Amino acid sequence: MKLTVIGCGYLGATHAACMAELGHDVVGIDVDPRKIERLQDGDVPFFEPGLSDILRRNLDAGRLRFTTDQLAAADHGSVHFIxxxxxQEARGHRADLSHVHAAVDTLVPTLRGKHVLIGKSTVPVGTCEELSQRISYLTAPGADIELAWSPEFLREGFAVEDSLAPDRLVLGTGRLVDDPQAPQTETLAGEVIRDIYREVLETGVPLIETDWATAELVKVSANAFLATKISFINAMSELCEIAGADIGTLADAMGHDPRIGRRFLNAGLGFGGGxxxxxxxxxxxxxxxxxAPRAVGFLREVDAINMRRRSAAAELVAETIGGEVLGRNVAVLGAAFKPESDDVRDSPALAVASRLALDGASxxxxxxxxxxxxxxxQPSLGYAASAREACDRADVVVITTEWAEFVHMSPDELSPVVRHKRIVDARRCLDAQAWRAAGWDYRALGGPVAAPKNRDKKFVHAGERAVVESAPAR
Known part of the structure; x- marks a missing residue:
């Protein structure tokens, strides 16, 4: 099929490349000429494992191209992804929909004949209703435009896998669903999605067809649930720190309950990202x-718990070196909000680094x-070319992102270069016993870490879990 993708940031570029990988003829459109130039040259502007190969392969095959020409969408095909x-708005917590409005306002007046617009962006519930009125006003005489919403569930670091082998597809349309007994005719968007994802659906991936509002709520509801689970275990870790309990063993014990599960019960520095x-x-x-402010009022506390972990990490670093960090050398290993990503938006790692620098640390x-x-x-921070260089003459080392190279790093790699053998494991991803046995003062955010013999072998190491447990992003 001939598809266009409006917007070529993380979501749009990934979606365009993966749609081409499924065999479709795809044009990606963006207003940023620098971004388009890089993509057209086969250069992914962000880090995402596996995406570069797919991008170059489909550019070379002629199934994919990128342009700043806003009229290219109308000329290319009749199915358009947004x-x-x-x-987040600069002065408030609402989602800024200006880019969505701009995409619709630019695209719709150029369309002639029958077209389907399928939104992928994460939007507040009620957005489709508002956009449908906007589209109706902008539609040229004789044009027929159907609006649908199919939210993305991409995890940074696993976006290619999530695009080509998703765990579910959701499609929201404007059809009536008030009366479940009333006959529902197949929408054009439903036919289009089945054609686009034919190979994917044949593997057994479920397609959930629903109304606009439900589709809009699916993504934010899933993320709110994951955020709540992460903040819950971090709230328990605050109690464990006071009581001297082991949050890792507590999480393992809870995880045996199939109603709860072990995934996303890793205490530590908390969540971030975009x-x-x-x-x-x-x-x-x-x-x-x-x-309905009380319906999700608890999410404010979820957010507050998550933000407290950043302060707690900085306080633990100060405690580790005697009470204050002023004039001390601090090595921070990790800046991305999670491993397998270069995304530093709302990164807990950078927040901790900045807080320590503000308190006077180098x-x-x-x-x-x-x-x-x-x-x-954060241009004012110091940066190094390797973990070893960052730790040169460090008074304390802080692990803030659970990259595999940090998780599996031997204490002997850093012992010769640090000034003092102190380490703060803000992600609880290291082998505490190994570091202590090597003479390091090991501290972990979330309280004491039990010896491995006391831990349930059914669950893999926290750092290894982190590589595969990643919340949806973008």
Whole structure:
């Protein structure tokens, strides 16, 4: 099929490349000429494992191209995906829909004949209803435009897998669902989605067809649930720190309950990125607008718990070196909000590094992928080319992102270069016994860490779990 993707940021570029990988003829459109130039040259502007190969392969095959020509969508095909960003407003918690409005306002007047617009961006409930009125006003005489919404569930670091082998597809349309007994005719969007994802659906992936409002709520509801689970275990870790209990063993014991499960019960520095924080805040703001502030009022405490972990980590670092960090050398290993990503938006790791620097520490940061973005966001911090360089003459080392190279790093790699053998494991991802046996003062955010013999062998190490447990992003 001939498809266009409006917006070529993380979501749009990934979606365009993966649609081409499924065999479709795809044009990606964006207003940023620098971004388009890089993509057209086969250069992914962000770090996402596996995406570069797919991008180049489909560019070479002629199934994919990128342009800034806003009229290219109308000329190319009749199915258009909207994958623009919906960031948090600069002065408030609402989602900023200006990019969505701009995409619709630019695209719709150019369309002639029958077209389907399928939104991928994360939007507040009620957005489709508003957009349908906007589209109706902008539609040229004789044009027939159907609006549908199919939210994305991409996890940064696993976006290719989630695009080509999703765990579910959701499609919301404007059809009536008030009367479940009333006959429902197949929508054009339903036919289109089945054609686009034919190979995917044949593997057994479920397609959930619903109304606009439900589709809009699915993504933010899933992220709100994950954020709640993560903040819950971090709230318990606050109690464990006071009581001297082991939050890891507590989480393992809870995880045996099939109603709860072990995934996303890893205590530590908490969540960040461009998805979970933004989505839970936008959901609470939208609930306020709808006159139902108490429905999701608990998410404010979920957010507060998560933010407290950043302060707790900085306080633990100060405690580890005698009460204050002023004039001390601090090595921070990790800047991205999670491993397998270069995303530093609302990153707990960078927040801790910045807090320590503000308190007077000389902070040096290293991250395998996020150095360029980190320098752009926090230019006043020091940066190193390797973990070993970052730890040179460090009074304390802080693990803030659970990259595999940090998780499996031997204490002997850093012992010769640090000034003092102190380490703060803000992600609870290291082998505490190994570091202590090597003479290091090991501290973990969330309280004591039990010896391995006391831990349930059914569950893998926290750092290894972190590589595969990643919340949806974007």
């Amino acid at each position: 994958g623009v960003g919906t960031p 998805c979970l924080p933004k989505d839970i805040r936008a959901l609470t703001a939208r609930a306020d607008e709808m006159g 902070v040096t940061v290293f991250d395998p992928q996020a150095m360029e973005n980190s320098r752009r966001l």
